[in-house]
Amino acid sequence: MAMAAAPALKHWRTTLERVEKFVSPLYFTDCNLRGRLFGDSCPVAALSSFLTPERLPYQEAVQQDFRPAQVGDSFGPTWWTCWFRVELTIPEAWVGQEVHLRWESDGEGLVWRDGEPVQGLTKEGEKTSYVLTDRLGEGDPRSMTLYVEVACNGLLGAGKGTMIAAPDPEKMFQVSRAELAVFHQDVHKLLVDLELLLGMAKGLGEDNQRSFQALYTANQIVNVCDPAQPETFPVAQALASKFFGQRGGESQHTIHAMGHCHIDTAWLWPFKETVRKCARSWVTAVQLMEQNPEFIFVCSQAQQLEWVKSHYPGLHAQLQEFACRGQFVPVGGTWVEMDGNLPSGEAMVRQFLQGQNFFLQEFGKMCSEFWLPDTFGYSAQLPQIMRSCGIRHFLTQKLSWNLVNSFPGLDGSRVLAHFPPGDSYGMQGSVEEVLKTVTKNQDKGRTNHSAFLFGFGDGGGGPTQTMVDRLKRLRNTDGLPRVQLSSPGQLFSALESDSGQLCTWVGELFLELHNGTYTTHAQIKKGNRECERILHDVELLSSLALARSAHFLYPAAQLQDLWRLLLLNQFHDVVTGSCIQLVAEEAMCHYEDIRSHGNTLLSAAAAALCAGEPGPKGLLIVNTLPWKRTEVLALPRPGGAHSLALVTVPSMGYAPAPAPTSLQPLLPQQPVFVVQETDGSVTLDNGIIRVRLDPTGCLTSLVLVASGREAIAEGTVGNQFVLFDDVPLYWDAWDVMDYHLETRKPVLGQAGTLAVGTEGGVRGSAWFLLQISANSRLSQEVVLDVGCPYVRFHTEVHWHEAHKFLKVEFPARVRSPQATYEVQFGHLQRPTHYNTSWDWARFEVWAHRWMDLSEHGFGLALLNDSKYGASVRGSVLSLSLLRAPKAPDATADMGRHEFTYALMPHEGSFQDAGVIRAAYSVNFPLLALPTPGPAPAAAWSAFSVSSPAVVLETVKQAETSPQGRTLVLRLYEAHGSHVDCWLHTSLPVQEAVLCDLLERRDPAGHLPLRDARLKLTFSPFQVRSLLLVLQPPPN
Ligand SMILES: [Zn+2]
Secondary structure (H helix, E strand, O other): HHHHOOOOEEEEHHHHHHHHHHHHOOOOOOOOHHHHOOEEEEOOOOEEEEEEEEOOOOHOOOOOOEEEEEOOOOOOOOOEEEEEEEEEEEOHHHOOEEEEEEEEEEOEEEEEOOOOOEEEEHEEEEEEEHHHHHHOOOOOOOOEEEEEEEEEOOOEEEEEOOOOEEOOOOOEEEEEEEEEEOOHHHHHHHHHHHHHHHHHHHHHHHOOHHHHHEEEEEEEHHOOOOOOOOOHHHHHHHHHHHHOOOOOOOOOOOEEEEEEOEEOOOOOOOOOHHHHHHHHHHHHHHHHHOOOOOOOOEEHHHHHHHHHHHOOOOHHHHHHHHHHOOEEEEOOOOOEEEEOOOHHHHHHHHHHHHHHHHHHHHHHOOOOOEEEEEOOOOOOOOOHHHHHOOOOOOEEEOOOHHHHHHOOOOOOOOOOOOOOOOOOOEOOOOOHHHHHHHHHOOOOOOOOEEEEEEEEEEOOOOHHHHHHHHHHHHOOOOOOEEEEEEOOOHHHHHHHOHHHHOEEEEOOOOOOOHHHHHHHOOOHHHHHHHHHHHHHHHHHHHHHHHHHHHOOOOOOOHHHHHHHHHHHHHOOOOOOOOOOHHHHHHHHHOOOOOOOOOOOOHHHHHHHHHOOOEEEEEEEEOOOOOOOOOEEEEEEEEEHEEEEEEEEEOOOOEEOOOOOOOOOOOOOOOOEEEEEEEOOOOOEOOOOEEEEOOOOOOOOEEEEEOOOOOOOOOOOEEOOEEEEEEEOOOOOOOOOOHHHHHHOEEOOOOOOEEEEEOOOEOOOEEEEEOOOOOOOOOEEEEEEEEEOOOOOEEEEEOOOOEEEEEEEEEEEEEEEEEEEEEEEOOOEEOOOOOOOHHHOOOOOEOOOOOOEEOOEEEEEEEEEEEEEEEEEEOOOOEEEEOOOOOOOOOOOOEEEEEEEEEEEEOOOOOOHHHHHHHHHHHHOEEEEEEOOOOOOOOHHHHEEEOOEEEEEEEEEEOOOHHHHOEEEEEEEEOOOOEEEEEEEEEOOOEEEEEEEEOOEEEEEEEEEOEEOOEEEEOOOOOOEEEEEOOOOOOO
């Protein structure tokens, strides 16, 4: 020891680099420690392979014809699968040693042993060896056959050139190593120690004495450790243990390290590959749980667990077992980690309803925290929805603000939110990340706990044993925070005890990034909106049929399947449009399924409502909204023709179709007048509003007839299409940058293209064509109906652009510092100016069905049937229509689009003027459903609500209800006010009781029912659910 202890002058940089070279996988591996990680090796006995374009189950794959293969072979192309049969015999001389199969190939591998998946093998996920035995015993079998299923895609897909580029369909893959080797556990442990010491030396910096202690300890280890002589290792290990055993003080920050694996349910790879990603990632996690009893793995997204349950039942059973032990912790409570902006309020509720019920059924309990590390925004209604779904805690990551805040929503509900300060959900357990977690904690002095999610993510992969080893070593070491392998429950109870110190955030958490995802892939957005509507209508009509007909069977199972498809598409890389072409195509198939099955279910429910008398086929006009509507509807007539009719249908009910010959009494309503002037301009007037279009289709005037008030700003035109250059910095499908606003170019039409369409009466319209560019064009029909307070713009676009953004603008004769946008179950205000950086950052925002700009006494609302991107700057309302990003889907949004927006000027507030109802009407057209027999002769209403502020959003069968005769009603307050109201029903209700969003009875929530009505009280934007137990069927 005297020699080694001789003090030497140490130069910081050379000492550091000396240690680095000692552990380097690149340099000096002939003599350094890393070079000794593996000892003797030998090739596998035989390797053969079978290549297939399919994703086959194991049993089927192993029956196939395997051909001899060797290391160096290529296979592919992209999205194919190569199955390898690996026959191996461990040399007898290796008795007593730890033996690994070392496997290196491109693509993502999964090892199968005795018919069960046992471990993922992915170079990118640092998993290149599979432990055959941690100690080969004398009598152990030394020969076995394994299978390695290699998917021809990387952890992050197969982008051509860059990660988010469209996949390269021709990519080939190679196996570069397949051998047996002796693994030296003692070398591995020393390597972990030395890397951590290096991390502390570098991370703590040269003005920190602990940094020097770490460096000198590492240097001393290099001095005493001879890689060729394992007998020198214990001395080195003792030096490391002494160092890491030096404890920190009581005030140390505590890091709650949880194993995690963020798997995008579809993104740069198709849905079906995600099924396998789950298996590869989670069997590896199971292995780590077996090896490390203190290791906890948190796992979200019920859909992925459901996939594993049906494709890998053995793995699912293991996960259930580890869940019982508390090592596998299901989190999130949702079906998938959905986008936080675009899904409707009801769809968000269903994420939790489907998710929580699945977790309860499969793992015996519901989740108590919402888990959304990766999303593109956070609705202000999330806290209320979470709380009513049994969730009080929220963990997310995407916001670049790393803070710990209470996060109260639109209605004042509060949940405890945590943003892991390390700014990543894919940590590796390095000192650098641990230090960053402490320094970036925005609530220093308020709370001394934070989360640390480790494991490869996005494309799956998850934690490795090395990461776990690092974190275990850092349990309590002076100079670093305490590190605890922990669970969300432990983290949140620690945070909870500090919560008196935490601050509160009111309103939405707006993500100042990825604002292009409100618009990208317009067909997906349209499918989302349309399918939300279809499922709403099917549930309502099926509920009414259930109440009215003894023989009707509520299609609960089909509806669950269709909802799950819709919820799946609301994943944060699907509905947002940030996925590859393959995924977009699959998403469109899901929507097609919902449309076709949904329409079949609608017909079945309509038939049940009319059942009884035989006779000629009839037509039932159905209103699925909770207020009486009088609208113009195109009715199918014999011979495939249609005729327009003005029909009145009661609230959530039906009316018989008017006879084709009956004249429509228009009075007291004024018919629509259509006049084309000699200059080519057209005026549409229904006595409520007067619309004037110039000869190119621009809106030169929009007047509220009763007051004579003009809604279009002086000297401007509305319905002005504008084109922007749209080149973000990197994230093409995701981001639209503020500078795009500087490239605004109005699309100018040609005079003389405007023509009269429908000539007036119940409907008047004008239409025109517009050349957007050399390659793109649009046509539009501007429609005004009798009695209708808004004018609609039916638009068809043929879109063939690259990196252009199409919007339509309406400069309003209204001035207000803020505009209002619809969100889930309510609305919120955002500024119309760019005073501060916070205001400026919201240059492109999201909204659901409407937005409104109002000053005292007057306003202008812009409604839409399938758009989500919007903005109001100054007095200009702007709706985002189409983008043309090229990555990750080079074909995104190319082709034909159809959508409708509508403009509604109004007096008074938008609430009193009925803007919200108008937006519902645009989205929920009256239905004309054919019936097998005669339609009922009289109109009928199932439900109505006395207050215009309260929307009865959903009527459905309760998830669990005896004999199926319980309905769930969901209502919300939409005006932002305290309201008492009456709910009226004509259904045979036996009992009414309040429940939460998961349909659990509120023990104190019994509602007295008098004269077929019951009283409800709401606070602003409150969502309420109730159970209605129906009387037994009539016969
Ligand atoms: Zn993600």
